Structure formats: C-alpha cells, structure tokens
Amino acid sequence: MGDVFTARVPAELTQAISLAETNADIYIAEYNVYMGHLLNNENQKLFPEDMVLLSHWNLRDEIKSNYANLENGLEKQDMIYTVMKHIINQTIPEKVINSGEYDWNPIENKVYQDGNEVELSAEPDTRYLQILNNFNANKATDEYYTDYNTFIKRAFSGAKEIPQEEIEKLFDEYLSSPVVKEVGKVISKRLGRDLKPYDIWYDGFKARSSISGETLNEMTREKYPDAKALEADLGNILKKLGWEKERAEFIASKVTVDPARGSGHAWGAEMKAENAHLRTRISSKGMDYKGYNIAIHEFGHNVEQTISLHDVDYYMINGVPNTAFTEALAFIFQKRDLQLLGFKNDNLDKEYLENLDLYWSVFEIMGVSMVDMKVWKWLYENPEATASQLKEATVSIAKEVWNKYYAEVYGTTDEAILAIYSHMIASPLYLTNYPFGHLIDFQIEQYLVGKDFSDEVDRIWSIGRLTPEIWMQEAVKESISIKPMIEAAEEALKHIN
Ligand SMILES: [Zn+2]
Incomplete structure (x- = not known):
C-alpha cells in the first residue's frame, strides 16, 4: 500500500523532466544518416542513393543484414562502425546529420559539396547535452523523495523494485563467465576471420525456418x-x-x-x-x-x-x-x-542455435546497460559536469567496460562501441530492462520444462506484485540467476562445435 503514496514533486519540476525527455526524443528521432552520401577512400558510394538510417537502430540492423552480403558486406560494416565512432566521439560534421546536402567520407572525416572539399564544424557535444539535461531535470526532484533520493534509486529500487547494485553484480557475473571466449571462437570460425567490435551484433545463429x-x-x-x-x-x-x-x-x-x-x-x-x-x-x-x-x-x-x-x-x-x-x-x-498452428518443433539444433544467439545478444546488451549505469553514477559524482566532460567520461567508461569484459574475446582494446545506444540519450536507465527480462524469461522457461504448463502459469502469475527476488523464489524455487543461460550456452557449444 506504501507504493500508492508517492512523493509530492512540484508540477513545474515534473514538467521540466518531461520537457527534457521530449527534447531528447526529438533529437534522437531526427538523427538520421544519409547512407547514399557516404564515400569510401576510392570516392565510391557503397549504399543505395535513397538509404536513410536512424541512429543507432537502423545502423545496427544494417550491420546485421550485411553478414549475408559476401560481395562488399565487410566494407559496409566497417564503414557503419566508423560512422558510429564519429557519433560517439562527436567528431561527426554537424551538417551531415539528417541531411543529404553533402557527401561525407567518414574514414578520412572529409566533407564534399559538388565534388569540392568543404570545412564543416563537428557536432558540438549535443548528444551529451541531452543526457545532461535529463540528469539535471531529474536531480532537481531528489529532495522531494525521502528514500529514493536519486534518479538511480528511483529507476531501480523504485520502478524495477530491485537495487542497482544487485543488477550490476548479476551482470558482472554474466559478463565475466568464461564461456564467452568459446562462443567468440565459434563465431570467429563461422565468419572465417578475427572478430570485429561490431560482431557484438552477430546474428548468424538464427536458424532458418523450414516453413515458407x-x-x-x-x-x-x-x-x-x-x-x-x-x-x-x-x-x-x-x-x-x-x-x-x-x-x-x-x-x-x-x-x-x-x-x-x-x-x-x-x-x-x-x-x-x-x-x-x-x-x-x-x-x-x-x-x-x-x-x-x-x-x-x-x-x-x-x-x-x-x-x-x-x-x-x-x-x-x-x-x-x-x-x-x-x-x-x-x-x-x-x-x-x-x-x-499445428507445427511440431523437433529440430534440436534449432534450440541450441537459439540459445547461443540469446547468450550472445544478452552479452551485448548487458555491456551497453553497464555503461548506462556507470555514466549515471559518474554524473551523481560530478554534478557540475559540462557536456564535453560528460562526453570524455562516457567514452572512457565505455572503453573501460570493453577492456574488462570484451577485449580478451575480441582481441582489441579501447573500443567505445557500447556507448552508441540511443536509449542512453532518450530513455535514461531503461536499457537494463532488456537483459534482466531475458534472464527472468529464460529461467522460467527452463523451470517449465517437463511440468504442467497451464497449472504452472496459473500458479506463477497469481503470486502478485512482490519484489522480483521473492517473486522468483516463489515462482521457480530459486533466486534470480544467470546460471540457466550460461549452462544452456555451454550445452549448446558441445553440440554446435
Ligand atoms: Zn511485450
């Protein structure tokens, strides 16, 4: 019942939060890259003239779709990753965002108009100003909450009913599990090359359906x-x-x-x-x-x-x-x-592949979510930060997370790719919901195997709105855990190798 009584935050502060979020939403919604205007060092355009991709979702999906392109897929993927780095580091020329007025060679970071090189200024850290605006608007309401007196506490202990520290510990365990190196090797073998940072989005484990x-x-x-x-x-x-x-x-x-x-x-x-x-x-x-x-x-x-x-x-x-x-x-x-619809799934390989696919995508999104959480912690430690200081901090946090969990698997250090997600800008501290949801979902699925499906669904979803930890103990008789997913990945490796 305590949840019904919420803090009395003055209306103008609540409005300021929604204004900051709306502005960040608009900023992201208008962040398109005109792919038909990208040039490589041979002055060639690799992408269709009319292709316009929204950052980061469409850029990421274009990387994914080029795994199947044997002709120049790798060059395209490399180029998209180069674009992403300019967005993260804010070295992207401001006027190539959402515009096809210029041609842009992201490799050399040079801009051309009618074939002539022109000087354009870089985006002035606007990306990080959005995060800062969200931070300041939310922080202004801190004093109206007795217990949840930071946005981090409100987003975790409040909205998700689980403390941030617990989530971070859980993610750290998953990201530190040794099986990732084995999965990385399998992917590298399937690709026939060393891993690239954007292989965090490798999607070649998807099993093709046999039904058209x-x-x-x-x-x-x-x-x-x-x-x-x-x-x-x-x-x-x-x-x-x-x-x-x-x-x-x-x-x-x-x-x-x-x-x-x-x-x-x-x-x-x-x-x-x-x-x-x-x-x-x-x-x-x-x-x-x-x-x-x-x-x-x-x-x-x-x-x-x-x-x-x-x-x-x-x-x-x-x-x-x-x-x-x-x-x-x-x-x-x-x-x-x-x-x-009456089809039977008796393809065991499909399940192994799906588990590896899930394992790998959770590994990716957990790293991204780690960066999001660490950036917010840094903001609370540095409340006076400017947009440009926040940029430096975000890039260095992203590299730190990369070096800790990814570098060994990928064989490269200091990659900032985990800072590309648009959610970080427009939906602060939302990203955690994805990997957390996958863990819960997978754990319940594993629990249901061999049990009476409908009886268990009736029992589990009538537990009610307890805290996640107590709910899981009642539902599957154990704590929230990364183990089922790790074990499923290990099992899958035995069969796919
Ligand atoms: Zn849904």
Missing part, C-alpha cells in the same frame, strides 16, 4: 480474417496450451480483441469487471503471420494481466513486480506460435 513465409501468411489469413475471429479462438488457443475447458473459457472471456493502428499491444484491466484488450494489426486480407506472431505475444500479456488481476489474493498487490515479468509470459506464448 507465404504458407504461414495463407494459414493465418484464413484462420483469422478479422479481430472477431481471433477473439472467438482465444479459448481454443488456451486449451491447446493445456488449460481445462472451463478455465480456458474464463480467461478468454476476459480478453477483447481490437484492430490496431500501430503494431500491437496489450492493455490490462484495473478492475475485475473490465476486460483486458488485445490490439493487433489485421489487413483487409486477414491477419498475416507477422501480425499473428505479435498477437500471440500480446495474448501472453493479456493472460498475465487476467491471472494477476483475478487470482492474486489481495487487490493491492495485483500485477507483477515489473515489466520484465509480464514480458516473460508474452515471450513464452510467442515462442509457441507455430505449435499453436
């Missing part, structure tokens, strides 16, 4: 021509997952399906008389496979929302400890989407 996309689209379109058809089938989906008829129908009756304008989302009810809403995109041709896959994810959220509202003993603790715990059930459902 068109076949899947046809199936889901026929099955779900509109939102009502999906709604009518929710009870069946639950029965296929093992729920008894009566229970399946009860849960299904508490979920309403609406067509979505965006991609999809799940909105839980706050009172038992109301329904949870599943929103998903359905075109006039019916629901395609991508929409179906998302709908099953959202349905997992709805099932969590329904169980944790109706079956938690006390209304005041309805729900789950934090977003990771609702995402866990959403992913558990989503992974079973093909099974629900």
Whole structure:
C-alpha cells in the first residue's frame, strides 16, 4: 500500500523532466544518416542513393543484414562502425546529420559539396547535452523523495523494485563467465576471420525456418480474417496450451480483441469487471503471420494481466513486480506460435542455435546497460559536469567496460562501441530492462520444462506484485540467476562445435 503514496514533486519540476525527455526524443528521432552520401577512400558510394538510417537502430540492423552480403558486406560494416565512432566521439560534421546536402567520407572525416572539399564544424557535444539535461531535470526532484533520493534509486529500487547494485553484480557475473571466449571462437570460425567490435551484433545463429513465409501468411489469413475471429479462438488457443475447458473459457472471456493502428499491444484491466484488450494489426486480407506472431505475444500479456488481476489474493498487490515479468509470459506464448498452428518443433539444433544467439545478444546488451549505469553514477559524482566532460567520461567508461569484459574475446582494446545506444540519450536507465527480462524469461522457461504448463502459469502469475527476488523464489524455487543461460550456452557449444 506504501507504493500508492508517492512523493509530492512540484508540477513545474515534473514538467521540466518531461520537457527534457521530449527534447531528447526529438533529437534522437531526427538523427538520421544519409547512407547514399557516404564515400569510401576510392570516392565510391557503397549504399543505395535513397538509404536513410536512424541512429543507432537502423545502423545496427544494417550491420546485421550485411553478414549475408559476401560481395562488399565487410566494407559496409566497417564503414557503419566508423560512422558510429564519429557519433560517439562527436567528431561527426554537424551538417551531415539528417541531411543529404553533402557527401561525407567518414574514414578520412572529409566533407564534399559538388565534388569540392568543404570545412564543416563537428557536432558540438549535443548528444551529451541531452543526457545532461535529463540528469539535471531529474536531480532537481531528489529532495522531494525521502528514500529514493536519486534518479538511480528511483529507476531501480523504485520502478524495477530491485537495487542497482544487485543488477550490476548479476551482470558482472554474466559478463565475466568464461564461456564467452568459446562462443567468440565459434563465431570467429563461422565468419572465417578475427572478430570485429561490431560482431557484438552477430546474428548468424538464427536458424532458418523450414516453413515458407507465404504458407504461414495463407494459414493465418484464413484462420483469422478479422479481430472477431481471433477473439472467438482465444479459448481454443488456451486449451491447446493445456488449460481445462472451463478455465480456458474464463480467461478468454476476459480478453477483447481490437484492430490496431500501430503494431500491437496489450492493455490490462484495473478492475475485475473490465476486460483486458488485445490490439493487433489485421489487413483487409486477414491477419498475416507477422501480425499473428505479435498477437500471440500480446495474448501472453493479456493472460498475465487476467491471472494477476483475478487470482492474486489481495487487490493491492495485483500485477507483477515489473515489466520484465509480464514480458516473460508474452515471450513464452510467442515462442509457441507455430505449435499453436499445428507445427511440431523437433529440430534440436534449432534450440541450441537459439540459445547461443540469446547468450550472445544478452552479452551485448548487458555491456551497453553497464555503461548506462556507470555514466549515471559518474554524473551523481560530478554534478557540475559540462557536456564535453560528460562526453570524455562516457567514452572512457565505455572503453573501460570493453577492456574488462570484451577485449580478451575480441582481441582489441579501447573500443567505445557500447556507448552508441540511443536509449542512453532518450530513455535514461531503461536499457537494463532488456537483459534482466531475458534472464527472468529464460529461467522460467527452463523451470517449465517437463511440468504442467497451464497449472504452472496459473500458479506463477497469481503470486502478485512482490519484489522480483521473492517473486522468483516463489515462482521457480530459486533466486534470480544467470546460471540457466550460461549452462544452456555451454550445452549448446558441445553440440554446435
Ligand atoms: Zn511485450
């Protein structure tokens, strides 16, 4: 009940926080790189004329998609990484951001207009000014909180209900586990070259599905021509997952399906008389496979929302400890989407590959999240810092994290790549949610193996909004742990090697 009573922060300070966040959002949303205007040292343009990529998401995804490009994929990947370094170090010419007015050779960092070299000034640490603005706006409210008197405490002990120190310890253990060197060797062997820093995004463990996309689209379109058809089938989906008829129908009756304008989302009810809403995109041709896959994810959220509202003993603790715990059930459902369409997954290799893929991507995002946390700690130790001092500190923290956990695997030191994430600018201290969510999800999945799926889901998600640690002990009989994921990676290595 204590959570209901929050601090009384003056409205103008709350507004200042939202203004700083909005400005940072806009800054990031307009941070595009005009790839068709990038030149290599031979004055060649490697990317399509009209390709415009948003930093960092699209840049990262372009690196990923070039693993399959044997012609000049490596050169493209190298060039994107060079661009990223200019963004992190703020040596990027300001006028090439979000503009195709100039041609830019990022290798030499020279800019051309109509073939003639021109002098342009670098971005003036605006990237770091955004973080600083977020910091100052949040810090201004510290004195209104008795216990959670820093933004770090509010983001961790408050919102995530887990102290920052515990998260850092958990991540440090994972990042220090020796298995990473073995996984790195496998990747290097598969690539046929030494690892490059951007191989933190290696995605070659993805197992190709044997069922064609068109076949899947046809199936889901026929099955779900509109939102009502999906709604009518929710009870069946639950029965296929093992729920008894009566229970399946009860849960299904508490979920309403609406067509979505965006991609999809799940909105839980706050009172038992109301329904949870599943929103998903359905075109006039019916629901395609991508929409179906998302709908099953959202349905997992709805099932969590329904169980944790109706079956938690006390209304005041309805729900789950934090977003990771609702995402866990959403992913558990989503992974079973093909099974629900009647396909069997008996390809063991696929599971090994998926576990290595997960292990490697969690290793990447944990490092990124480490940098985010350490930057905020540095800010609290240096509250008077300027944007340019913050830049120096961020780059050196990123290199420090790299040197500690990554250098040995990659064979290079002092790489700042972990500081490229846009979340650090626009969503302060959010990044932790991803690796933390993966750990929880994986631990629960491992626990569910060989158990009665529906009974366990009913039991686990009716625990309520305890702290993450107590919730996990009740749910899977052990503390939050990195072990299941490490062990799965070790097991996978034995079979893939
Ligand atoms: Zn979700």
